Amino acid sequence: MIAVNVKLFAVARDLAGREELTLSLPRESSVSDLVEALVHRYPRLEEWKRYLRCALNHQYISSDQILREGDEVAIIPPVSGG
Amino acid sequence: MAIKVLIPTPLRQYTDKKDAVEVNGRTVEELMKNLMSKYPQLERHLYAEDGKLRSFVNVYVNDEDIRYLQQEHTPVKSIDVISIVPSIAGGVEINDRAFVGEVRLSNEEIQRYSRHLIMPEVGIDGQKKLKASRVLIVGAGGLGSPLALYLTAAGVGSLGIVDVDVIDVTNLQRQILYSTDDIGRSKLDVARERLRRINPHVEIEPYEKRLTADNALEVLRDFDIIVDGTDNFPTRYLVNDACVLLGKPNVYGSIFRFEGQVTVFDAKRGPCYRCLYPTPPPPGLVPSCAEGGVLGVLPGIIGSLQALETIKLIIGRGNSLVERLILFDALTLKFRELKLRKNPECPICGEHPSIHELIDYEQFCGIQTQPLNSQNDQQSKISPEELKARLDRGDDLFILDVREPHEYQVCNLGGYLVPINDLQQRIHELDPSREIVVHCKMGGRSAKAVEVLKRAGFQNVKDLIGGIDAWATRIDNTMPRY
Numbered sequence A: 001m002i003a004v005n006v007k008l009f010a011v012a013r014d015l016a017g018r019e020e021l022t023l024s025l026p027r028e029s030s031v032s033d034l035v036e037a038l039v040h041r042y043p044r045l046e047e048w049k050r051y052l053r054c055a056l057n058h059q060y061i062s063s064d065q066i067l068r069e070g071d072e073v074a075i076i077p078p079v080s081g082g
Numbered sequence B: 001m002a003i004k005v006l007i008p009t010p011l012r013q014y015t016d017k018k019d020a021v022e023v024n025g026r027t028v029e030e031l032m033k034n035l036m037s038k039y040p041q042l043e044r045h046l047y048a049e050d051g052k053l054r055s056f057v058n059v060y061v062n063d064e065d066i067r068y069l070q071q072e073h074t075p076v077k078s079i080d081v082i083s084i085v086p087s088i089a090g091g092v093e094i095n096d097r098a099f100v101g102e103v104r105l106s107n108e109e110i111q112r113y114s115r116h117l118i119m120p121e122v123g124i125d126g127q128k129k130l131k132a133s134r135v136l137i138v139g140a141g142g143l144g145s146p147l148a149l150y151l152t153a154a155g156v157g158s159l160g161i162v163d164v165d166v167i168d169v170t171n172l173q174r175q176i177l178y179s180t181d182d183i184g185r186s187k188l189d190v191a192r193e194r195l196r197r198i199n200p201h202v203e204i205e206p207y208e209k210r211l212t213a214d215n216a217l218e219v220l221r222d223f224d225i226i227v228d229g230t231d232n233f234p235t236r237y238l239v240n241d242a243c244v245l246l247g248k249p250n251v252y253g254s255i256f257r258f259e260g261q262v263t264v265f266d267a268k269r270g271p272c273y274r275c276l277y278p279t280p281p282p283p284g285l286v287p288s289c290a291e292g293g294v295l296g297v298l299p300g301i302i303g304s305l306q307a308l309e310t311i312k313l314i315i316g317r318g319n320s321l322v323e324r325l326i327l328f329d330a331l332t333l334k335f336r337e338l339k340l341r342k343n344p345e346c347p348i349c350g351e352h353p354s355i356h357e358l359i360d361y362e363q364f365c366g367i368q369t370q371p372l373n374s375q376n377d378q379q380s381k382i383s384p385e386e387l388k389a390r391l392d393r394g395d396d397l398f399i400l401d402v403r404e405p406h407e408y409q410v411c412n413l414g415g416y417l418v419p420i421n422d423l424q425q426r427i428h429e430l431d432p433s434r435e436i437v438v439h440c441k442m443g444g445r446s447a448k449a450v451e452v453l454k455r456a457g458f459q460n461v462k463d464l465i466g467g468i469d470a471w472a473t474r475i476d477n478t479m480p481r482y
Helices: A010-016 A031-041 A043-051 B009-014 B028-038 B040-046 B091-096 B098-102 B107-112 B123-132 B144-154 B187-198 B216-221 B233-246 B297-315 B375-379 B384-392 B405-410 B420-429 B444-455 B467-474
Strands: A002-008 A020-025 A053-056 A059-061 A072-076 B002-006 B020-024 B057-061 B081-086 B134-138 B158-162 B203-207 B225-228 B250-256 B259-265 B324-329 B334-339 B397-401 B435-439 B461-464
Touching: A002 A010, A002 A031, A010 A043, A010 A072, A020 A031, A031 A043, A031 A053, A031 A072, A043 B420, A059 B334, A072 B334, B002 B028, B009 B040, B020 B028, B028 B040, B028 B057, B123 B297, B134 B144, B144 B158, B144 B187, B144 B297, B158 B187, B187 B203, B216 B233, B225 B233, B225 B297, B233 B250, B250 B297, B259 B297, B297 B324, B384 B397, B384 B467, B420 B444, B435 B444, B435 B467, B444 B461, B461 B467
Parallel strands: A002 A072, B002 B081, B134 B158, B134 B225, B158 B203, B225 B250, B397 B435, B435 B461
Antiparallel strands: A002 A020, A053 A059, A053 A072, B002 B020, B057 B081, B250 B259, B259 B324, B324 B334
């Protein structure tokens, strides 16, 4: 297993009720596996999962990216306020 | 001796996509000559017809601008790194305009802008570029307010502003262009008066119309830089697409509660909004400022950052936010910088774009444009007047309030409180055999709640049209509005 540090923003933060957490994932897990694990833990994120964008270690990446031990993933939903 | 020259993104198309090349030379001048004999297409981008380095091309030896060294005679050594830094976005178009050279600053203007002029990074040249520039702000709200104030004070030449709203008392907590006396007046009328008092040299161009796929290209075409301060997804996608199609930079800012995002989208040199968010979330999923709230000072910070980026683009200084997105969190006071790359598969700015013209953005964002008039829709709505009459009659109605507890504290109809995000989990607390009237603040969340309940098999559910806000304006004037 690997431990990944997850930071939540905007609506994701509100729905999960926290700003960050550490998730344990099987080796070779991808970013989309991480999102599934997150939704499993916080079911209120379910309808959001298609619209989340993720940044891995401060860089936006695609959801098939493979994660490593100690990675930091930021979950960033779109916001539209002005 | 070979010296490393860093090539900026827009010029890499002329250097076989290389971001750095090695050329020989003892001075900057020799180096540039050798660079151009190797890549002849670079010449017209770097040098004007009179053989002089174009005014918007800056050359650095290590991190020093050659203008402060010995200009093109600056000697170079093999350990030096030379950077070519073209004036950042928009700048190129502005500086190419013939009349930039003709722009004059009056004595009054020189005095007014003296704190700019005494900094070499701005100087007379930068201030003239500002005066020659045309900037369009889309949205005169929370972000638009500081944007318009600072860009006007800074002395841009023309400032276009698009908005159709009138000033509401709930705007005043963050929209610092407006005063209490202005409630009920058109935002653009008030903005024009206020901005003129700040700086009469700036031409204010109000566009009191909704930006649509039919008029966007026409409105945006005449501006150098577009600044997105809108409050909804359809307009954000519209502004993005129009900017990509017209090749204009889009200075983007967006806010939510205590958080903000800022970046510069410029498809010529980096990603666009669709590279970041290819698919818009369905309506109602992202709470608006009216529903989710926003800390008043937050748009002040994000809008000011947008104004800053706009000014940097115009004067061609510093590093712009192209390919970088700043996330700001007011509660922890943290700025986080995220790298953002162009998506080669982006449908509008990618390698094989499928979008070549503006589309229907309401439809793209899933917004129902047809009036809801089917019998089914009618049956699942109830007006405040009808609800009042039925309550007075003593009908057995179960009022379900899907707002948050802190909103309930401000005002309520004595309903049963289940916040929308908890509804799915707490649905068993509700009795499907009763007639349920659902309400929120304005009607957005309650419409979603009605859908959730119907999917779960509830037959007799009604949505209060306009939410508790409509109740407060039409039925009970003593109730506070928020």
